[in-house]
Amino acid sequence: MERKLMSSVPSVSSSETEPNGTFSSNDSHRNCTIENFKREFYPIIYLIIFVWGALGNGFSIYVFLQPYKKCTSVNVFMLNLAISDLLFTSTLPFRADYYLRGSNWMFGDLACRIMSYSLYVNMYSSIYFLTVLSVVRFLATVHPFRLLHVTSIRSAWILCGIIWIFIMASSAVLLKNGSEQDGNVTLCLELNLNKVIKLQAMNYLALVVGFLLPFCTLSICYLLIIRALLMVKVPETGLRVSHRKALTTIIIALVTFLLCFLPYHVLRTLHLVMWEVGTCIDWLHKAVVITLALAATNSCFNPLLYYFAGENFKDRLRSAVRKGHLQKIKCSFPVCVRLKKETRV
Known part of the structure; x- marks a missing residue:
């Protein structure tokens, strides 16, 4: 996880806090046994997220952009969420390559700056889009x-x-931190030792505004809609479609928060609190690595939200599939006619 610094609310929080035993400003960062774990863990997970996230979100964007008789605000928020996820997943092969090479960056300084920036723009835009959607x-x-x-x-x-x-403005400070040369390797996604103290203070602000505030808002929405449903007489046919979709949206958003965002924010804060120069708390560092990967998987869960709780998403999907099927038939029709004529001759 990149040990970078973010400026205000979401970005403030956003040290990826790559759990190496040492830091890029001094000795080699490979003294901690966590380095081998990262080399084995990150590339596999990132490539899986890339394939699933790119296919799921790319196809979702295609469906959302299909012309349809009715468009709603829900579709607008979901479309923006899918765009954010697709942009983030496009950076994952570069991250996988970095760890496969033993934390050696090969793609230049500008691309390195974009890596940290993209992670936190995606993470916190997802948090806010999910919250507003709910x-x-x-x-x-x-x-x-x-x-x-x-x-x-x-x-x-x-x-x-x-x-x-x-989100993009508050995260822009990450673009100031690029790659660093350490001997014969080029480091990226690492924490600069000189910024650790400042990062510890900024993390608390981002934890509150970037995560806890949206999470509490989401939880309150869940409780209020449950209360509203308990006060309404449910017909024999079940909940109204609007109630069911609202409840499904909030439940999926809460699950995403609990599985993807909560573990990372807790472990990142714990890691920064327990951090000491020259120490390597192996279990904690591995836990932070795993929770960062979980945070990245939010882009894989969101297509499920579109399918089960999207407004007219299933109808749009059927329309897109039907349209593609008809185009395929139209394209193949002249060929079929020619083949029939040739057979008769």
């Missing part, structure tokens, strides 16, 4: 007519733009 679902279910302006398409695009600008 809040909009909740509002549209509990107060469908009172807050129509909040759930409009125009408001959704404006809010997405605000989120992108906020």
Whole structure:
């Protein structure tokens, strides 16, 4: 995990805190046994996430962009979430290559700067998009007519733009930290020793604003929608579609938070609190490596959200498949006609 620094809310938090025993500003960072673990663990996991995330999110974007009679604010948030995930997964082969080479960066200084930047832009944009998506679902279910302006398409695009600008601007400080030469290897994604103290202080701010605040908002939405459902008489046919989709959205978002984001933020904070110069707490370093990989897997879970809770996603999917099937038939039809004519002759 990159030991980089982020400036404000999401980025502030965002040291990838690569758990080496030592740091790039002094001795070789390979003194800790965790280095071999990273070389074996990261490339496999990153390549699996790359394949699944690229296919899932790429196809989801294709489905969302299909012309359809009805577009909703939910689709706008999901489209932006899928774009964020696809951009992030495109960087994973470079990360895998770095660890396969024994933490030796081969792609230049600019690409190194983008690596840390992309991870945290994706992580915190996902957190905010999931949170806003859950809040909009909740509002549209509990107060469908009172807050129509909040759930409009125009408001959704404006809010997405605000989120992108906020996350990208607050993470821009990562672009200042590039690759470093250490003997005959080029380091990337490593923590500079001179910034550890500042990072420890900034981590708490990002932990609160970048993770705990959205997580608490999501939890409150879940409790309120459960309360609302308990007060409504459920017909024999089951929950209304809007209630079911709202509940599914919030549950999937909560599971993503608990599996992907919570372990990483807890372990990263613990690692920074327990950090000491020249020490190597092997179990903690390995745990941080694993939780960073879990944080990256959020891009694999989101396509499930689109399928099970997306607005008209299944209809769009069927329409796209039907359209592709018809085009295939049309393209093959002249060939079939020619073959029939040749057979008759």
